Amino acid sequence: MSAEHGHGHSEHGGNKGVALLISVLALVLAFSETLGKGAQTAALAYNIEASNLWAFFQAKTIRQTVLRTAVEELEAQSVASKNEGVKKQVEAWKKTAERYQSEPETGEGRKELSARAKEAEKKRDTAMAAYHHYELASAAVQIAIVLASASIITSIAALVWLAGALGVAGIVFCLIGFFWPTAVHLF
Numbered sequence: 001m002s003a004e005h006g007h008g009h010s011e012h013g014g015n016k017g018v019a020l021l022i023s024v025l026a027l028v029l030a031f032s033e034t035l036g037k038g039a040q041t042a043a044l045a046y047n048i049e050a051s052n053l054w055a056f057f058q059a060k061t062i063r064q065t066v067l068r069t070a071v072e073e074l075e076a077q078s079v080a081s082k083n084e085g086v087k088k089q090v091e092a093w094k095k096t097a098e099r100y101q102s103e104p105e106t107g108e109g110r111k112e113l114s115a116r117a118k119e120a121e122k123k124r125d126t127a128m129a130a131y132h133h134y135e136l137a138s139a140a141v142q143i144a145i146v147l148a149s150a151s152i153i154t155s156i157a158a159l160v161w162l163a164g165a166l167g168v169a170g171i172v173f174c175l176i177g178f179f180w181p182t183a184v185h186l187f
Helices: 001-075 084-101 111-153 157-179
Strands: none
Touching: 001 084, 001 111, 001 157, 084 111, 111 157
16 A cells, blocks of 8 residues: 555656746746847838838938929029029929938938838848747647646656757747847748
């Protein structure tokens, strides 16, 4: 009877260890899901920002082209050289067209808009890379939880070891997503 009783305790103790492993895996899953959702939301926000900046860039380009065309037409007609008012208007349009090209004080010239849009695209790409790593982490940890749960029912120790290995892989992917999202390119 005492042998049976002792055997029950060791099995019960093993299940406690597996239950603790499942709890840790669930915690890792919660972190990977939360971080993944945050990265996905950031990627969408940066994508919208880049799109808006490129639209603004296009609008500046159109305005600049219209002004340059108007200046060229007036200069071609030689009206600008004869009429002082037209001359002033041509010069004002030229300055405005130059300002549309670069406006460092407001950051809204074509040059600055292009740089800002490229930076937003870079942030978007980094956030998407992080998101993919978090998704891999979540998948690994979800499978690990299933395997650890199955090990309780089947008493197959290899499932616990495999669950632990997948849990470690999930943690590694979380760390990569958080600290080095562009270091590993799987997608």
